[in-house]
Amino acid sequence: MKPRQHVVLGWQLALCFTLLVGLCALAIGLYVANARQHVGANYTALVADVVRAQQHSSLLRSELLAVSAPTWNPDAERFENMLWRTRQHLQGVTHGLTHSQLDPQYYRTPLARLQEAYDSLPELEARIDEAMVNRSHEAMLELGLALENDLAWAYSELNEYIHQAAAEQRILMERLTLAIGILVLLVLLVVGGLMLALLRLNRQRSRLAELSRVDTLTGLHNRRHLLEEADKLYRISLRDTRPLSLVLIDLDHFKRINDSYGHPVGDRLLQALSQALREETREVDVVARLGGEEFCILMPDTPAPGAMEAAERVRARVQTLPLEQPRVTEPVTVSLGLATGAAHEAAFDRLYSRADRALYAAKAKGRNRTEIG
Numbered sequence: 250m251k252p253r254q255h256v257v258l259g260w261q262l263a264l265c266f267t268l269l270v271g272l273c274a275l276a277i278g279l280y281v282a283n284a285r286q287h288v289g290a291n292y293t294a295l296v297a298d299v300v301r302a303q304q305h306s307s308l309l310r311s312e313l314l315a316v317s318a319p320t321w322n323p324d325a326e327r328f329e330n331m332l333w334r335t336r337q338h339l340q341g342v343t344h345g346l347t348h349s350q351l352d353p354q355y356y357r358t359p360l361a362r363l364q365e366a367y368d369s370l371p372e373l374e375a376r377i378d379e380a381m382v383n384r385s386h387e388a389m390l391e392l393g394l395a396l397e398n399d400l401a402w403a404y405s406e407l408n409e410y411i412h413q414a415a416a417e418q419r420i421l422m423e424r425l426t427l428a429i430g431i432l433v434l435l436v437l438l439v440v441g442g443l444m445l446a447l448l449r450l451n452r453q454r455s456r457l458a459e460l461s462r463v464d465t466l467t468g469l470h471n472r473r474h475l476l477e478e479a480d481k482l483y484r485i486s487l488r489d490t491r492p493l494s495l496v497l498i499d500l501d502h503f504k505r506i507n508d509s510y511g512h513p514v515g516d517r518l519l520q521a522l523s524q525a526l527r528e529e530t531r532e533v534d535v536v537a538r539l540g541g542e543e544f545c546i547l548m549p550d551t552p553a554p555g556a557m558e559a560a561e562r563v564r565a566r567v568q569t570l571p572l573e574q575p576r577v578t579e580p581v582t583v584s585l586g587l588a589t590g591a592a593h594e595a596a597f598d599r600l601y602s603r604a605d606r607a608l609y610a611a612k613a614k615g616r617n618r619t620e621i622g
């Protein structure tokens with residue numbers, strides 16, 4: 250993978266990660282808003298019912314107490330209306346409670362008190378009717394105040410409990426949200442870590458692949474790289490019917506240099522030759538070490554005269570290679586075999602055997618020369 254592809258992959262992973270973070274943030278935000286809305290709505294409606302019922306119950310109390318006043322003007326319809334609304338409130342609060350998320354064990358007692366009050370409403374209605382006829386209100390007042398007492402106590406208990414439950418639920422929800430947030434953060438960290446590891450792994454893999462195509466002594470490409478590139482260049486040459494040239498280069502009497510000066514000097518000579526090859530060739534040429542003291546230059550879009558010129562340039566340059574410490578006194582030369590082909594002739598195997606034959610001929614003809622195959 251090329252560096253640019255690494256950058257693209259990095260951006261893609263960063264984009265995916267950002268999208269993931271955005272989605273998580275959105276999901277948490279929606280969850281919090283939704284949960285708050287539902288929990289809040291549930292308790293707000295219930296509290297409103299209880300407060301309205303409480304207020305009505307104190308109205309009932311005032312109405313009952315007004316009965317004792319000397320100016321009391323019996324109004325059966327008004328009482329009837331008040332008791333109807335009391336019944337409505339009782340039903341509303343009971344329904345709200347039993348359909349809420351609240352734990353029944355905490356509101357069982359006030360609910361039972363409300364039920365008792367509800368059951369005694371017909372009796373109170375009867376006593377009110379009686380009071381209207383007899384204008385004697387003691388019985389009605391006694392039952393009415395007892396009922397109102399029950400209602401006031403039950404409603405205030407419920408009010409307190411609902412507020413407490415709402416507060417507990419809010420705390421619970423906040424903790425839950427925090428836990429979810431931490432969990433999501435951890436997941437994001439793991440995903441981010443995995444993405445980074447993937448990126449690093451990919452880079453290392455590319456580096457390894459690159460290294461497997463490089464000759465360690467000279468830093469030039471090796472035979473494997475050459476064969477891959479040759480295949481590509483051959484296809485281009487076939488498509489464009491452009492010439493492809495191959496020059497094989499072999500150091501002359503290299504064994505003698507090794508034997509006279511030692512392998513480290515031989516190695517330095519190989520490195521110096523590699524550097525010279527790099528400098529004497531174009532960017533598009535493929536320079537490779539085929540093994541031992543044999544090198545090659547594969548030149549795309551290069552006819553025979555151009556390739557010959559390059560080969561001769563290399564040959565001349567090798568003779569000037571500086572080799573100090575210990576100074577190599579005998580001449581350092583190379584023999585070169587050149588082959589050029591276009592279209593189907595440019596297949597690497599064909600070029601190679603022709604160039605190899607030419608190299609053999611150059612050696613046979615006395616070395617330090619270039620032959621065309």
Ligand SMILES: Nc1nc2c(ncn2[C@@H]2O[C@H](COP(=O)(O)OP(=O)(O)OP(=O)(O)O)[C@@H](O)[C@H]2O)c(=O)[nH]1
Nearest residue numbers: 499500501502503504505507512513515516541542
């Ligand atoms: N220093 C060094 N020597 C190497 C390396 N690879 C191969 N050689 C040596 O290169 C020498 C090649 O010798 P030959 O194949 O006889 O070729 P030559 O001596 O150059 O003879 P001609 O090619 O006929 O001119 C051998 O002694 C190998 O050991 C290397 O990486 N470093």
